[in-house]
Amino acid sequence: MRLSARTIVVLAVLAILAVVPAISAWTDVPFWTDLGRRMMILSIAALSLNLLMGYGGMISFGHAVYVGVGAYAVGICAFYDITDGYVQLAIALAASALLALVFGAISLRTRGVYFIMITLALAQMMYYLGAGLDTYGGDDGLPINQSSDFGIVDFGASVPFYYLTFALLLLALLFMQRLVNSRFGMVIQGIRSNEARMQALGHPTLRSRLAAFVIAGMMAGLAGVLLANHTNFANPEMMHWTRSGDLIVMVLLGGMGTVAGPVVGTVVYLALEEFLSGITEYWQLIIGPFLVLVVLFARGGLLGFLSDGRRDG
């Protein structure tokens, strides 16, 4: 099998992520482990968004909400002294699935600019709801004193948690790879290209798109569970619309419609953020125009640069 440039980049990124804790221990900079874990958690969220954006053609501008719901599920459980990780996970997945079902049912009735604005507005509503929940910390957020208890892996310990996240990321990649090549994945992509034709072929297109929306929401919810344990915190800021914007940037930067693209995009975006904010306090002055330049000159994202010219719309 000849490896394409794209595959090599993805494998290299995963290989680097695999050894980050070792580098961290060797250089005695625990921060690297932290950063690497954050990259992987957000990669899972970006992967799920890519199912919608890259394969389903649905530009959801509120995907961070499901991450926030996952995090709040952990936070609120811990608040009532429920620390059993499996219970927390079940609640987080159920809550994000339910919310995605409701929001999807509302927003998927619309197209284009409408869809973007509606997902954004619904997400902002949840942000205000989180900020309004005074019992659970309101604006300030909800500190989580005890990490989720999964029995086998200690979420409080830095390195085991890191590798669990790594394993989940690999699983998520595998899952996406299988999903987009499955019959369901084909239907979703078919709808993106020509919904009328899929309908004519007898596919219930709204139901398929809704299913994709719920699956993506649940994966983001899983990322939220991890993120809550990573930061020991759940706050409305996680659901802020700029977080959703960040996720879109990560997906686009890596190149949409490639399974592993979002991982590369996330790693590059967070690394860039880290690097630039080390140089100047005003790093957004650089990243903003950088995004504009990416749009104007690097359509198809960073991995699109490496492809053989074939690009997904």
Added chain:
Amino acid sequence: MSTLVVEQLFNGIQLGILLFLLAAGLTLIFGIMDLMNLAHGSLYMLGAYVSSTVALASGSFMLGVVVALPAILLLGVLLESAVLRRLYRSGHLDQVLATFGMILFFNEFVRVVWGPAGIEVPLPPFLTGTVYPGGVALPVYRLVVMAVGLAVAGFLYVLVAKTRIGMLIRAGASNREMTAALGVDIGRVFTLVFGLGAALAGLAGAMAGPIFAVSIGMGENVLIQTFVVIVIGGIGSIRGAFVGALLIGVIDIMGRSFLKDIFGLFLPFDAAETAAPAVASMLIYILMATVLFFRPQGLFPARTG
């Protein structure tokens, strides 16, 4: 109690008028160019900063507004011709990404130039008074904002419905390709509409200065409210923007003011106290979802095709 209701109703209408200034430009930009412009809120923010800076330096509030208007118009034309023009054909995602980048840039730019603290804008003496028609306290400045907003609404109506330029705008909104094929330089119409939208956003920012805090990120909250207005009103429809803006303004303000009392009628005091603020801030989004459920194209769909 009833005067309080009237006062808050008045505040709601006034917020609605401000939202209309933003929504009118944005709905045209969405409707005609099919452009997803997140940076509209940044133009509003910059309008507020430019006008308040000029106002503080010169001591004249009016001069601030007069300077901000063309400055933001110019900025809008610049953004359109340098970046956004190239994105009309490349899909919403690229537009989202590029304008998101612009927001990051402008927010940081404001932080560098004006610092992280907000700006207080004093009003000139002739605008600071309050009038009491029928015992209801109405601040003069808010009346002026309403008058300006209504004047703009009238101006836009005449512009879009009665002039040749308006005809081109409407033609562009209903069928871009056909309009271009008939020999209209649609690129120039686009630039004009974008500049007009930018100027209105700048005007809204300049007028919002003395009412709300002039601060970084002020544009983003109002931007999302504006989206709700446009979704409710129907993309591309000025009339929809007007109705939607008033609806959102009134419901938002009334919800924040009276929901606690309404909840108190059937909930225990504590529960009403906790639930009301959270529900009040969700109210306009619930309204949006409801409207969408019954009319996915908004109340006044402008597009036929």
